[in-house]
Amino acid sequence: MEFGWSEGDRKFRQDLAKFLEEALPEDWEEVSKDGPGSDAQAAFSKEFSGKLAERGWLTQHWPSEYGGSDAPPWRHAILSEAMWACGEPRGPQYMNVNWIGPAIMEYGSEAQKSEHLSRISRGDVLWCQGFSEPNAGSDLVSLTTRAEPRGDDYLVNGQKIWTSYCQNADFCFLLVRTNPQERRHRGISVLLMPMDLAGVEVREIDAVIGDRYFHEVFLTDVVVPKSCRLGPENEGWAITSYALQFERVGAPRYARAALTVDLLAENAAAGGRLADPNLQEKLGHARALCEAARVLHYRVIDQRTHGLPPSADSNVARIAGTMADLAVGELALEIWGSESLVYGSVGDSNFRASMSAGIATGTTEVNLNLIAQRLLGLPRE
Amino acid sequence: MDFELNTDQTAILEAVETLLARQAGPERARELNAKGGYDAELDAALEAAGFTELVQGNDTGPLEATLVLEAVARHAGFVAYGATALVAPASGHTLAGPVALALAEENGPVRYGASARTLLIFDSQGVRMRPLEPGEAKPVRANFGYPMAWVPRDGGDRLSPDVALRMRAWSRVALAAEAAGTMKAALDFTIAYVKQRKQFGRAIGSFQALQHRLAQAAVQVEGSRWLAYEAAWSNAPNEAAAVAAAYAASATQRVFYETHQQNGAIGFTREHDLHVWSMRLQALRLEMEGVAGHQRAVSRARWIRAEA
Numbered sequence: 093m094e095f096g097w098s099e100g101d102r103k104f105r106q107d108l109a110k111f112l113e114e115a116l117p118e119d120w121e122e123v124s125k126d127g128p129g130s131d132a133q134a135a136f137s138k139e140f141s142g143k144l145a146e147r148g149w150l151t152q153h154w155p156s157e158y159g160g161s162d163a164p165p166w167r168h169a170i171l172s173e174a175m176w177a178c179g180e181p182r183g184p185q186y187m188n189v190n191w192i193g194p195a196i197m198e199y200g201s202e203a204q205k206s207e208h209l210s211r212i213s214r215g216d217v218l219w220c221q222g223f224s225e226p227n228a229g230s231d232l233v234s235l236t237t238r239a240e241p242r243g244d245d246y247l248v249n250g251q252k253i254w255t256s257y258c259q260n261a262d263f264c265f266l267l268v269r270t271n272p273q274e275r276r277h278r279g280i281s282v283l284l285m286p287m288d289l290a291g292v293e294v295r296e297i298d299a300v301i302g303d304r305y306f307h308e309v310f311l312t313d314v315v316v317p318k319s320c321r322l323g324p325e326n327e328g329w330a331i332t333s334y335a336l337q338f339e340r341v342g343a344p345r346y347a348r349a350a351l352t353v354d355l356l357a358e359n360a361a362a363g364g365r366l367a368d369p370n371l372q373e374k375l376g377h378a379r380a381l382c383e384a385a386r387v388l389h390y391r392v393i394d395q396r397t398h399g400l401p402p403s404a405d406s407n408v409a410r411i412a413g414t415m416a417d418l419a420v421g422e423l424a425l426e427i428w429g430s431e432s433l434v435y436g437s438v439g440d441s442n443f444r445a446s447m448s449a450g451i452a453t454g455t456t457e458v459n460l461n462l463i464a465q466r467l468l469g470l471p472r473e
Numbered sequence: 474m475d476f477e478l479n480t481d482q483t484a485i486l487e488a489v490e491t492l493l494a495r496q497a498g499p500e501r502a503r504e505l506n507a508k509g510g511y512d513a514e515l516d517a518a519l520e521a522a523g524f525t526e527l528v529q530g531n532d533t534g535p536l537e538a539t540l541v542l543e544a545v546a547r548h549a550g551f552v553a554y555g556a557t558a559l560v561a562p563a564s565g566h567t568l569a570g571p572v573a574l575a576l577a578e579e580n581g582p583v584r585y586g587a588s589a590r591t592l593l594i595f596d597s598q599g600v601r602m603r604p605l606e607p608g609e610a611k612p613v614r615a616n617f618g619y620p621m622a623w624v625p626r627d628g629g630d631r632l633s634p635d636v637a638l639r640m641r642a643w644s645r646v647a648l649a650a651e652a653a654g655t656m657k658a659a660l661d662f663t664i665a666y667v668k669q670r671k672q673f674g675r676a677i678g679s680f681q682a683l684q685h686r687l688a689q690a691a692v693q694v695e696g697s698r699w700l701a702y703e704a705a706w707s708n709a710p711n712e713a714a715a716v717a718a719a720y721a722a723s724a725t726q727r728v729f730y731e732t733h734q735q736n737g738a739i740g741f742t743r744e745h746d747l748h749v750w751s752m753r754l755q756a757l758r759l760e761m762e763g764v765a766g767h768q769r770a771v772s773r774a775r776w777i778r779a780e781a
């Protein structure tokens with residue numbers, strides 16, 4: 093057990109910081125105020141991820157045969173941390189490099205690999221995640237979007253909801269039911285669906301967490317070639333589980349939260365308020381929550397580095413991250429006071445970003461269920 | 474970066490676990506609680522096996538001592554291992570052990586005070602080392618799982634402010650590790666209990682309302698443990714030490730509440746093991762300025778930087 097960074101990791105962190113200073117525009121705060129899904133950020137992400145790719149950083153953790161450089165998971169974790177801390181300039185492309193690409197590497201045909209992996213590693217393609225449905229949230233396996241075989245194609249009908257990033261997406265990692273007789277986990281398939289097919293309709297859902305966050309995707313008689321199916325028919329659940337096994341720590345929200353706490357402290361210091369012991373306690377508490385989330389995330393990265401199978405430790409990290417995010421979101425409102433009531437202000441942006449921490453990509457309760465069963469060995473209800 | 478134990482660490486932990494399984498544990502703690510004593514035999518065994526010299530060792534350091542401290546706490550050891558093996562070495566002096574810690578500006582009794590031969594008294598200017606003669610400390614009845622005593626807070630040799638700061642940071646790392654081990658044991662005990670206790674025809678541990686709260690507590694225990702290890706490996710920087718202590722000390726509150734709540738009435742009896750760990754959590758929560766003090770120390774170390 094040791095907690096030091098290698099020389100290479102340290103240098104990478106420095107190089108990255110230098111790169112970010114140059115690569116982020118002057119008005120980055122304005123561009124990023126609506127989160128990675130906004131039109132402005134999606135557009136910027138292609139330019140930015142392209143630059144990361146040029147330096148070999150975008151997919152450095154991928155195997156070299158797929159455009160990576162076999163870098164250890166730590167390198168990618170350092171990158172993810174830096175990206176989230178500054179508001180995710182990769183936009184939605186963090187999903188591509190974290191789990192969509194790796195799923196295609198594992199299950200894709202040669203044609204799919206050559207089509208998608210090269211584009212992803214160049215940084216000029218946007219994906220969205222078509223999982224949730226109106227009646228399939230936490231209980232995702234109850235999804236009913238139907239893909240019926242029609243010769244060389246599937247005819248897809250159904251509806252997805254809460255889909256982030258899809259207004260600008262080129263492709264959707266879509267979960268469909270290919271066998272309606274099979275219940276639950278069986279009978280689900282993955283389609284790598286181009287978003288420009290006829291019958292795909294995207295509608296924005298007005299939401300208080302910000303503009304351009306949520307969408308519905310209506311699928312009406314969409315003809316999707318069978319060649320777009322990832323892996324064997326009806327095996328989609330296993331593919332999705334494989335793809336998402338580490339994604340609970342894929343978006344290090346604590347990094348953003350920690351930066352916000354620093355900002356709060358600097359702000360308080362500038363206003364001469366940092367001598368207030370009460371404020372010191374609140375800031376110290378928030379910092380401790382962020383640090384706990386960080387070390388618990390690192391633990392999962394370490395398990396991945398050791399080639400250990402995914403465990404409930406990733407749920408533990410996720411809960412710690414959510415706790416930090418929520419606490420900092422609230423503290424930001426409190427410290428900035430009524431100034432936070434302005435849309436796009438620092439307090440407001442942080443609060444909106446933190447609000448959904450316990451829901452997006454699996455709720456707090458679902459994570460707690462998994463910890464209770466898998467880590468604590470408690471019996472099912 | 475490597476979260477797995479190396480071979481040396483594994484060997485150390487296996488050895489100390491074996492020793493503790495034989496010489497510590499809830500039975501022994503209950504016996505010593507009743508007598509109000511100190512486990513001189515365990516202390517001697519830890520020393521004989523070299524566990525009190527880990528900080529100064531050639532191939533070992535504070536991280537190994539912290540791993541041992543967590544284990545001692547999990548086994549409810551009745552020894553001042555943290556203050557003696559982790560905090561005292563930072564003084565640069567060889568102090569007669571056991572060592573106890575006190576704050577000058579507080580009046581309450583301190584852990585292991587009556588058995589300590591050296592008292593480290595932290596005050597606003599730093600720290601003083603004060604030998605304790607037999608009889609100088611006065612044991613007092615206390616219900617918080619450790620032998621407590623009134624100690625004199627005058628006199629002693631003052632160490633340099635830098636050294637004092639280092640020792641203060643190590644006291645926070647030690648506190649976090651000790652809290653982590655104590656919480657882990659209380660939580661594990663409770664998990665085992667809710668799996669076998671049946672009400673309404675089923676194990677109470679199958680109720681989701683209880684499961685979620687135990688799972689939350691487990692997150693805080695894990696966070697405390699890893700923050701303590703990381704701070705120890707990094708040589709107790711002021712900020713990381715304060716972060717570990719702030720996080721762990723505030724976690725004790727929740728773990729205390731959840732473990733007692735889920736053990737029901739029997740959890741309050743001396744016959745049931747829970748109190749051996751749970752009551753200690755309150756003492757740890759208050760130690761060295763308590764949660765709020767550690768939180769302020771985080772702020773000072775990170776954003777004010779004057780001292781911590």
Ligand SMILES: Cc1cc2nc3c(=O)[nH]c(=O)nc-3n(C[C@H](O)[C@H](O)[C@H](O)COP(=O)(O)OP(=O)(O)OC[C@H]3O[C@@H](n4cnc5c(N)ncnc54)[C@H](O)[C@@H]3O)c2cc1C
Pocket residue numbers: 220221222223224225228229230231253254255256257305448451452453454455456457458461
């Ligand atoms: C910001 C954001 C972005 C998102 N982006 C996407 C996206 O891009 N693509 C996509 O497919 N989806 C996306 N989602 C949807 C997200 O995955 C779902 O919201 C999530 O899985 C929960 O489903 P639900 O909202 O239907 O809540 P429900 O499942 O209806 O849950 C409601 C409440 O009930 C609780 N609950 C449910 N089951 C249990 C149980 N067994 N035990 C205890 N409590 C339970 C939940 O924890 C929650 O508190 C996004 C969501 C958010 C907030």
